[in-house]
Amino acid sequence: MSTDSVTGASARPVVNVKGVSKAFGDNQILDNVDIEIPPGEFVSILGRSGTGKSTLLRIIAGLDTEISGNVTLRADAGVMFQDARLLPWLSVADNIVLGSGVRPDDPTVRELLTRVGLDSIDPAAWPKTLSGGQSQRVALARVLIRTPRLLLLDEPFGALDALTRIRMQRLLGDVRENYHLSAFLVTHDVEEALVLSDRIVILDGGKLIFDEILRLPAPRERTSPDFTAKRNELLRLLGVA
Ligand SMILES: Nc1ncnc2c1ncn2[C@@H]1O[C@H](COP(=O)(O)OP(=O)(O)OP(=O)(O)O)[C@@H](O)[C@H]1O
Ligand SMILES: [Mg+2]
Incomplete structure (x- = not known):
C-alpha cells in the first residue's frame, strides 16, 4: 500500500x-x-x-x-468496451451526455471533443458517419464527462x-x-x-x-x-x- x-x-x-x-x-x-x-x-x-x-x-x-x-x-469508474456502443438514434453530443445530467449544448461537450481529438466533428453528427476510431474517441468522451477516477x-x-x-x-x-x-x-x-x-x-x-x-x-x-x-x-x- x-x-x-x-x-x-x-x-x-x-x-x-x-x-x-x-x-x-x-x-x-x-x-x-x-x-x-x-x-x-x-x-x-x-x-x-x-x-x-x-x-x-x-x-x-x-x-x-x-x-x-x-x-x-x-x-x-468509467467502462469502455471493444465496440463504442453509441446509440445510433442520438447525435454525438447526445451520446456523450446521456445520463450525465450535462446538457448537449454545454461547452464541456466541445471541450471534451477537442480533448479526444475530434474538434473537427459536428456535435450534431450521427454516429453512423464516424469511423471506428472516431467512435471510440466519442466513447472515451462519454466516459470522461462523468469525471471517473478509474477506467x-x-x-x-x-x-x-x-x-x-x-x-x-x-x-x-x-x-x-x-x-x-x-x-x-x-x-x-x-x-x-x-x-x-x-x-x-x-x-x-x-x-x-x-x-x-x-x-x-x-x-x-x-x-x-x-x-x-x-x-x-x-x-x-x-x-x-
Ligand atoms: N455468460 C456466460 N455464460 C457461460 N460461460 C461464460 C459466460 N461468459 C463467459 N463465459 C465463459 O467464461 C470463460 C471466460 O470468458 P471471458 O470472456 O472472461 O474470457 P476472456 O479472457 O475475456 O477471453 P477473450 O480474450 O477471448 O476476450 C470462457 O470460457 C467463456 O466461454
Ligand atoms: Mg474478453
Missing part, C-alpha cells in the same frame, strides 16, 4: 479484489483471485482467449455479482487498425496523465500493455500467474532492448514465443 508523503496517510486501493472465484456451471473461470489497484496506477491484464479477463473486469465493474469473495471499488477498459482498441490503435494508445496515455486516472486494461496486445502500464498481470488457469511493476524508462520506446526483452518474456508466458 502506498503512503501519502504529505499527510502520511495510506492511500487505499481504488480496487480491492479479495479471494474472488467465479464459475459458469462446471467451468471454474476465476479461482481465488486477489488484486489491488492503488490510486493512479495503470494495470493491464493479459491472458489467453477465454481465461476470464473480461469476466474479471465485469466483476470489478459490478456488472457480475454472482461470485464468491469480495470486491471493493473506491472510485467512480475499466476491455480491449477498447482491439477492433481498430494498427495505426489508429497507436494513436488511440497515445490519447489514452495523455488522458490518463492529465486526469490522474487509475486504469484496468484488458488487452491482447502485449506492446499496448508495455507502452501504457505501470504494472502488468497475467491470468491463466483462473489465477494471476504474473504480477509485475514495469521498470521500463519513459518514454517507452518499442524498439529499445529493455522493451523488446520484456515483450519476449511476456509472449513466452502467454505461450506464443
Whole structure:
C-alpha cells in the first residue's frame, strides 16, 4: 500500500479484489483471485482467449455479482468496451451526455471533443458517419464527462487498425496523465500493455500467474532492448514465443 508523503496517510486501493472465484456451471473461470489497484496506477491484464479477463473486469465493474469473495471499488469508474456502443438514434453530443445530467449544448461537450481529438466533428453528427476510431474517441468522451477516477477498459482498441490503435494508445496515455486516472486494461496486445502500464498481470488457469511493476524508462520506446526483452518474456508466458 502506498503512503501519502504529505499527510502520511495510506492511500487505499481504488480496487480491492479479495479471494474472488467465479464459475459458469462446471467451468471454474476465476479461482481465488486477489488484486489491488492503488490510486493512479495503470494495470493491464493479459491472458489467453477465454481465461476470464473480461469476466474479471465485469466483476470489478459490478456488472457480475454472482461470485464468491469480495470486491471493493473506491472510485467512480468509467467502462469502455471493444465496440463504442453509441446509440445510433442520438447525435454525438447526445451520446456523450446521456445520463450525465450535462446538457448537449454545454461547452464541456466541445471541450471534451477537442480533448479526444475530434474538434473537427459536428456535435450534431450521427454516429453512423464516424469511423471506428472516431467512435471510440466519442466513447472515451462519454466516459470522461462523468469525471471517473478509474477506467475499466476491455480491449477498447482491439477492433481498430494498427495505426489508429497507436494513436488511440497515445490519447489514452495523455488522458490518463492529465486526469490522474487509475486504469484496468484488458488487452491482447502485449506492446499496448508495455507502452501504457505501470504494472502488468497475467491470468491463466483462473489465477494471476504474473504480477509485475514495469521498470521500463519513459518514454517507452518499442524498439529499445529493455522493451523488446520484456515483450519476449511476456509472449513466452502467454505461450506464443
Ligand atoms: N455468460 C456466460 N455464460 C457461460 N460461460 C461464460 C459466460 N461468459 C463467459 N463465459 C465463459 O467464461 C470463460 C471466460 O470468458 P471471458 O470472456 O472472461 O474470457 P476472456 O479472457 O475475456 O477471453 P477473450 O480474450 O477471448 O476476450 C470462457 O470460457 C467463456 O466461454
Ligand atoms: Mg474478453
